Amino acid sequence: MSRSPSLPDRPRLDLDPEMSEAERLSAIRQHFERLVAVNDELDDRLSEALDRREELKGEVDQLKDRNEALKTSSLYVATVEEVTDDGVVIKQHGNNQEVLTDASPHLDTEIENGDRVAINDSFAIQTLLDDETDSRAQAMEVDASPEVRYEDIGGIDEQVREVREAVEDPLTNPEMFAEVGVDPPSGVLLYGPPGTGKTMLAKAVANETDATFIKMAGSELVRKFIGEGSRLVRDLFELAADREPAVIFIDEIDAVASKRTDSKTSGDAEVQRTMMQLLSEMDGFDDRGEIRIMAATNRFDMLDEAILRPGRFDRLIEVPKPAPEGRQKILEIHTRDMNVADDVDFADFAEQLDDYSGADIASLATEAGMFAIRDERTEVTRADFDAAFEKLESTDEKTVLPGHTDYQY
Numbered sequence: 001m002s003r004s005p006s007l008p009d010r011p012r013l014d015l016d017p018e019m020s021e022a023e024r025l026s027a028i029r030q031h032f033e034r035l036v037a038v039n040d041e042l043d044d045r046l047s048e049a050l051d052r053r054e055e056l057k058g059e060v061d062q063l064k065d066r067n068e069a070l071k072t073s074s075l076y077v078a079t080v081e082e083v084t085d086d087g088v089v090i091k092q093h094g095n096n097q098e099v100l101t102d103a104s105p106h107l108d109t110e111i112e113n114g115d116r117v118a119i120n121d122s123f124a125i126q127t128l129l130d131d132e133t134d135s136r137a138q139a140m141e142v143d144a145s146p147e148v149r150y151e152d153i154g155g156i157d158e159q160v161r162e163v164r165e166a167v168e169d170p171l172t173n174p175e176m177f178a179e180v181g182v183d184p185p186s187g188v189l190l191y192g193p194p195g196t197g198k199t200m201l202a203k204a205v206a207n208e209t210d211a212t213f214i215k216m217a218g219s220e221l222v223r224k225f226i227g228e229g230s231r232l233v234r235d236l237f238e239l240a241a242d243r244e245p246a247v248i249f250i251d252e253i254d255a256v257a258s259k260r261t262d263s264k265t266s267g268d269a270e271v272q273r274t275m276m277q278l279l280s281e282m283d284g285f286d287d288r289g290e291i292r293i294m295a296a297t298n299r300f301d302m303l304d305e306a307i308l309r310p311g312r313f314d315r316l317i318e319v320p321k322p323a324p325e326g327r328q329k330i331l332e333i334h335t336r337d338m339n340v341a342d343d344v345d346f347a348d349f350a351e352q353l354d355d356y357s358g359a360d361i362a363s364l365a366t367e368a369g370m371f372a373i374r375d376e377r378t379e380v381t382r383a384d385f386d387a388a389f390e391k392l393e394s395t396d397e398k399t400v401l402p403g404h405t406d407y408q409y
């Protein structure tokens with residue numbers, strides 16, 4: 001074992017043969033006293049080390065308990081209302097219940113008013129969470145004036161018309177609905193394969209009505225802590241109310257609104273709670289307000305019917321992959337700013353893009369431009385489009401998701 005450098009030196013006994021008997025005796029006595037002193041010091045050190053060991057053992061036990069608690073129990077999210085001498089007042093998300101509680105000793109000094117915390121079943125604060133604004137920013141995209149316009153969307157004219165009727169008219173002409181005495185659709189659900197322009201449609205309608213576009217990804221609503229998802233849903237609607245007129249767009253809504261599974265895991269229960277919050281926000285909504293709600297899914301077949309009831313997502317719009325003329329239109333849109341050679345015939349080329357989505361066509365156009373650039377040409381030729389087509393076909397970069405070919409609309 002290596003010796004600690006701070007341990008006292010071992011006393012030495014130097015006896016000179018020339019010493020008298022009395023001198024030897026006194027030297028031995030002094031040596032003995034030094035040995036006793038070192039012994040006492042070592043004793044002190046030992047008991048200090050033992051105390052420290054006990055202390056560390058206590059900390060290890062505490063960490064083990066905390067680890068177990070974190071592993072085994074569901075945690076709920078709450079906000080710290082007040083830190084008092086008697087404990088911490090928290091308000092639980094979801095039910096708004098106020099509770100006086102304690103924080104784990106390791107968090108005692110860190111907790112401040114307004115912090116977001118995770119609490120266990122007995123309300124004890126277990127973890128300090130990231131700043132709420134961080135998690136909101138992660139989950140929501142807010143765009144005061146999205147750039148997309150209706151003319152940027154190709155091949156789905158009928159869907160554009162339907163969206164305008166269901167979302168734009170109630171925003172720009174609410175009196176008409178009142179006069180005629182019909183309620184505009186509460187929510188508009190766009191469904192269809194990936195990359196067909198669903199997000200573009202929502203952005204375009206927000207742009208054309210001068211509304212703020214607020215997007216929330218359904219997958220982001222599936223949060224780790226109980227109460228977080230429903231809180232985000234509430235935040236979403238509050239934010240929209242602050243920013244009226246606004247278009248709320250919930251992408252991948254299937255993440256929170258899938259058919260009920262039989263499993264009873266706490267994760268599923270949390271997803272259910274988030275969906276319930278979404279439904280209750282929609283139910284309490286004034287149809288003729290300045291906020292319109294849209295959602296999108298690639299998995300219509302998975303949706304829980306509860307979200308499709310009247311007053312909820314009651315206008316369904318299918319957004320399919322484009323037909324040949326639509327593909328031609330999308331090619332023209334995505335090559336608007338390109339220097340395209342005369343030998344390119346988009347009507348003819350579009351014929352071969354069977355099963356291509358708008359997103360596939362957008363990347364095909366970019367890829368064709370890249371071939372021209374690599375060749376140091378400023379004009380994009382039919383050969384470039386053919387090469388881009390070959391590349392996409394061979395790498396299978398198209399947005400066909402495995403298992404997503406059999407949509408059951």
Ligand SMILES: Nc1ncnc2c1ncn2[C@@H]1O[C@H](COP(=O)(O)OP(=O)(O)OP(=O)(O)O)[C@@H](O)[C@H]1O
Nearest residue numbers: 152153154194195196197198199200330358359362
């Ligand atoms: N109909 C279209 N017209 C023009 N461009 C399109 C069209 N559809 C898709 N695109 C192109 O593909 C990109 C992605 O489209 P968008 O995000 O709207 O698809 P989406 O249907 O919302 O897809 P996902 O289901 O994967 O979210 C767009 O930014 C655009 O460049």
